[in-house]
Amino acid sequence: MKRKSLFALSAVVVVAAAALVPVLWSGGDNLHNGTAVAATPADQAALIKKGEYLARAGDCIACHTVRGGKQFAGGLPMATPFGTMFTPNITPDDQYGIGKWTQDDFYRAMHTGRSKDGSLLYPGFPFTSYTKVTRADSDAIYAYLRSVTPVNVPSRPHELKFPFNQRNMLIGWRTLFFREGEYKPDPTKSVEWNRGAYLIEGLGHCGMCHTSINAMGGPVSSAAFAGGLIPLQNWYAPSLTSNKEAGLGDWETKDIADLLKTGVSNRGAVFGPMAEVVHNSLQYMSDEDINAMATYLKTIPQKSEAPEPLQLETSEKFGGELLKQGQKIYADNCAKCHAENGLGMPPAFPPLANNQSIQMPSAVNPIRMVLNGGYPPSTDANPHPYGMPPFAQALSNQEVAAVVTYIRMSWGNHGTAVSPQQVSDLRSAPLD
CATH class of the missing domain: 1.10.760.10 (Cytochrome c-like domain)
Incomplete structure (x- = not known):
């Protein structure tokens, strides 16, 4: 098939930044024999360290930190076909951040795409992927975000065109494209494979770029990981399902792992948006997790056909x-x-x-x-x-x-x- 124009071929990606990657606070209590007991400083430190690692895996800093600005203070503009969105302040500031959020508030945002007040979050915040994150991991990320320095800076309002500035329209979108639920391990696969699937499909939200998006901003499930143009960035996220593009079926697992961890391998190098992902996120992940991701990526079903051409043709x-x-x-x-x-x-x-x-x-x-x-x-x-x-x-x-x-x-x-x-x-x- 051929597309008539560049945009006709590429589906619209709502890279709109959504309302938040909230912060967590464990409340300082654990349960022991049904009775709340205070968490020890060592327990809390371990939880925060785990949360920092998971926040790196989710690449939270990339969207919620302006270059040269305060960490997690938000304000990063996200140009979309529907207008410009601005990422929110997710530091533990009581006035402008998420200092008054509870663990439950945070988990609800991650799991259901709803803010503290119950309002619907725009799907630029990848809750469609984050819904797969376990409650334990959500609580750890929350604990970490609660530990960062509060920044007393208001979040900038989105500048969306009508009718996309009407949040109630998201009800229809969610009905069509959002399925709530934590990741369920596949018992027929190895522990390593399941860990890789959890990271790729959940915190890593890799499908947001490598899956085509339709005109409503919804993922084309039949084309999962089949690639697509990222509108307004004009970079093409290659297909991971076709060996005519970046399909990984004939790659060695080590080459995939090297590319994820270092940005270079014997098969090539990453540039553009993927280079930022490696720099901000993947290089900090453990070798075990990188190998798990590579193991999962290598098993993505491969298709003989490539996606439709996206460029003007010459004689x-x-x-x-x-x-x-x-x-x-x-x-x-x-x-x-x-x-x-x-x-x-x-x-x-x-x-x-x-x-x-x-x-x-x-x-x-x-x-x-x-x-x-x-x-x-x-x-x-x-x-x-x-x-x-x-x-x-x-x-x-x-x-x-x-x-x-x-x-x-x-x-x-x-x-x-x-x-x-x-x-x-x-x-x-x-x-x-």
């Missing part, structure tokens, strides 16, 4: 001209790092030959990398990553289209030619 004749022009541009600008044969020098310089992310139907990501460059995330295991220089100022739209066409169609790659018009459309796309 066969013009595509041949671009290919020839791109060969010289590659030799002059790219071969030093990625080699004449496209095999690169992994993991520092990823291979382009037989690289599924290069030849998948959507050419959005390779075009953006040539235009804007970038770095994999800096992680403990890879503190000084090698970067890709930007060529937006050095190459014209046709030259960028030519070199991307060349790398998509050379060394046995089976990609198609791309249009200079698509390069022009992406040249002005936001970098974040």
Whole structure:
């Protein structure tokens, strides 16, 4: 199938920031033989440490902290097709944060998508995934958030277009797209597999980017993990279900784990939004949890077909001209790092030959990398990553289209030619 336009192919993602990732407070009591007893400082410290780890796994800091701002004070703008949303203050401030929230309030937000006052939260807050988080883990995250420094800053109101600013409309959305319930382990699978599924489907909320979203902002369940364009960010989250894209069925588990933990592996490197996920979240996770996630991801059912093309097409004749022009541009600008044969020098310089992310139907990501460059995330295991220089100022739209066409169609790659018009459309796309 082919889509008529870039947006016609991509489903609308409500990356709207929702009302909160509330904070927890254990109340300082435990139950012993049915009687409330005070938690020891050691117990509370252990709970807070566990909560900090889980909050990292959920990547809470990425949405609730403005670059250069106070941690968890909110205010990060989230542009969506429906307007701009702003993430809330989730520090334990009594006036503007969640200082007066209880454990039950917090769990209700995580599990049911309702705020302390019972109002419905927008699905940009990933409660559709967080509903799978256990009560024990929710309480631990709550304890951690209660331990951070309060910030007396009000949350900025959302700026949504009518009728999307009417929260009561969410009742219909929830009926169609939200199923409440904690994760239930699959008894036919290993403990490691179930742990990976819990993290990927729950706290990690990976499906929010890697699953297509329809025009109502709801996930297309039949296309789970099949990839899609992230609107207004203009990055393509590749399919994890097709080996014609980033399907992981033929990857070694170690390569998947390396990519998650460090941002680089012998199969490639992460850039764009995924680099932020690795930097803020995944690099801090234990090797055991990373391996569990890799184990689960490797078993996602693979499909032979790739998603629909997402770019403008060129004529066969013009595509041949671009290919020839791109060969010289590659030799002059790219071969030093990625080699004449496209095999690169992994993991520092990823291979382009037989690289599924290069030849998948959507050419959005390779075009953006040539235009804007970038770095994999800096992680403990890879503190000084090698970067890709930007060529937006050095190459014209046709030259960028030519070199991307060349790398998509050379060394046995089976990609198609791309249009200079698509390069022009992406040249002005936001970098974040």
